[in-house]
Amino acid sequence: MASTNGTPYGTPSFTLVGLPDLEATHFWLGFPLCAMYLVAIVGNCTIVFVVKTEPTLHTPMYFFLCMLAAVDLAISTSTMPKMLSLLWFDAKEIGYRACLVQMFFIHSLSGVESTILLAMAVDRYVAICHPLNHSTILTNSVMAKVGLVAVVRGVAFFLPLPLLIHRLSCCKSTILTHSYCLHQDVMNHMLGSKMPNIAYGLTAILLVMGLDSLLIFVSYMMILKSVLQLQSREERLRASGTCVAHVCVVLAFYVPLIGLSVVHRYGKGLNPLVQVTMSNIYLLVPPVLNPIVYGARTKEIRKRALKIIRVGRKRDPQ
Template sequence: MFAANNTVFGPLTFILTGVPGLPMSNYWIAFPLSSLYLLMLLGNCTLLWTIKTDYSLHTPMYYLLSMLAMADLGLSVSTLPSMLGIFWFESTSLHFDACIVQMYFIHSFSAIESGVLVAMALDRFIAICYPLQYAYILTGSLIIKAGAVIFMRGVCVVLPVAVLIKKLPFCRSMVLSHSFCLHQDMLRLACADVRVNSVYGLTAVILTKALDSMAILLSYMMIVRAIMSTVSHESRAKAFSTCISHLCAVLVFYIPLISLSLIHRFGKHLTALTHTLMADAYLLVPPVLNPLVYSWKTKQIRRRILTLFHWRGAQRLV
């Protein structure tokens, strides 16, 4: 299975890492982690159900919010088996092909979520800067096409990353730094020249996260300029309030992402615990917080959810 240079030629198995410094089977970690996943599933499924059943929410803004919820679900479910397997059952080994599949879905759904955030920023830009043309510009068919483009971009841009890494030989030490498989983490274990993989990985990031963040920044620069040109303070406050939820979603997604990227590049001296917590925050915090923020800040969704709970309560009383 191993050659003299410790390169693996047989079936590969990666060893996943839990939280450094803590025992592998730790219920103090397993219970909160399971609670986060349940909260994520409940929040995003409730959001999707609310938008589907309330016809007043069948508008471009809420269609895009549905796409964000589905991307959040996909991102969290991609990490669910390995993370819960580690903390509940001490199952730390993951087959090479399974690791590549997990890595592919994590990075694909991350790229899809980034694209949806761009579409939501453009939605807010058109709603504030061109309110009279909003219904004519953002039609249902355009939103469907935009969703298809965002999905295909996430699928196609990340695919070569998985194909390239599958061709690499790996060394005997197969211990990953996280509870799931990430591209950079797998790449550091390869026993070959990984310049092509690194260059394409960087290219994929530029084609997705970098361009998306610039598009969001540009959209909000124009939004702020349009809002500041409004004379009425009440109109300014109303316009800003329509962007609060999306801004929170952008910050919740990009702050952990940027922090994790900086730590991978320049934080070699930091503890393994710091790397683990930032990676977990990047993958777990946005799917948990997004439905909470939108349910709290969006009156239509909040009213629909409250109506649902009141109706359920009345049904039990009857």
């Protein structure tokens, strides 16, 4: 039974899944996932702390990196605690409204992250192609506005997703395909006309992630053209080297996203483990990988982090 506005009464919760056919190993799989979560927390908090305390890092690239770290922390925190409770305590149920809230945070934060990645690509383009105007174009006020636009854009485009789900009614099967709530997964377990959900979900993805990825690609084509016009090989390597970390982060975000979308639409006959694995990679890997990539590729962050570690050791009473 369901009310007229779609809120379920007879089935007030959904059932999440862990890793299909690997239920016996759920308890032990929780430990590496917990380790990944801790790495994401420590790594992203370290980046924010290093940038905040080091005046030489108060530049657009590092401010955008702090925004990216904050979003990664929010995404991992919105999913990992529930996933760990599922693996360790077999807490598979998630309330209907809690599921919609988690869905909103996952999709909206992904939209925010996509916008920030685009802003970082534009920052690299201006720094390489128009270095003399970089400080006048990307001022502190501009960066603050970019951050605000990223949040507003993510919320505006993806807030309708849980509202569109709320208008539907639950069917008998409420066992989801993933370890957290995604719009398409929840939609497949609802009754009613799903065309508005499908149309709007596709439109939102194309206007946010699709448009952002296209603009990032265009930015790097222009960067590549500018780099190839440099006279010396050293200058070309130095200019392109500043983009390596960002390219890795972009690939870590968009490749799993594209793979998950393809699996959702064309992988109906695949083993459920493939879908679950792809969804976990999409949400869990970028928050862990991003601080590692920037820490390894950025000398300033690496030196400052090592300095903090050395100071901590000196303060150790042992």
